[in-house]
Amino acid sequence: xxxxxxxxxxxxxxxxxxxxxxxxxxxxxxxxxxxxxxxxxxxxxxxxxxxxxxxxxxxxxxxxxxxxxxxxxxxxxxxxxxxxxxxxxxxxxxxxxxxxxxxxxxxxxxxxxxxxxxxxxxxxxxxxxxxxxxxxxxxxxxxxxxxxxxxx
Numbered sequence: 001x002x003x004x005x006x007x008x009x010x011x012x013x014x015x016x017x018x019x020x021x022x023x024x025x026x027x028x029x030x031x032x033x034x035x036x037x038x039x040x041x042x043x044x045x046x047x048x049x050x051x052x053x054x055x056x057x058x059x060x061x062x063x064x065x066x067x068x069x070x071x072x073x074x075x076x077x078x079x080x081x082x083x084x085x086x087x088x089x090x091x092x093x094x095x096x097x098x099x100x101x102x103x104x105x106x107x108x109x110x111x112x113x114x115x116x117x118x119x120x121x122x123x124x125x126x127x128x129x130x131x132x133x134x135x136x137x138x139x140x141x142x143x144x145x146x147x148x149x150x151x152x
């Protein structure tokens with residue numbers, strides 16, 4: 001399976017959950033490393049774009065294509081299984097607990113979760129501390145330019 005990740009150019013050579021661990025995100029608490037990816041390029045872009053305006057439009061980003069071997073089992077969480085506040089902003093502690101438990105249980109290297117930004121699409125979260133993480137590889141890294149029309 002191919003998944004996608006949009007990152008600042010200086011972070012495009014290595015897969016790391018250190019950035020997410022600095023502040024904590026929707027699916028991980030501060031201090032917990034988790035790599036956020038998307039099932040498609042459009043969702044990867046949308047997940048980043050929601051954090052910017054025209055005045056803060058980012059430059060120097062790369063779109064990573066990441067290969068996850070098909071023989072690695074993906075844990076999936078369906079929307080119906082999530083708490084009522086799963087899609088609120090700012091993100092809820094309840095979703096961070098789900099991601100933290102996924103990391104700590106360490107049974108799966110990937111977790112499929114619904115996107116808040118694009119209903120019907122999914123993000124694939126990667127646990128960088130799982131034994132199978134070494135099997136996941138960056139296949140390509142290409143410069144990515146945001147279309148200014150997104151930030152009107």
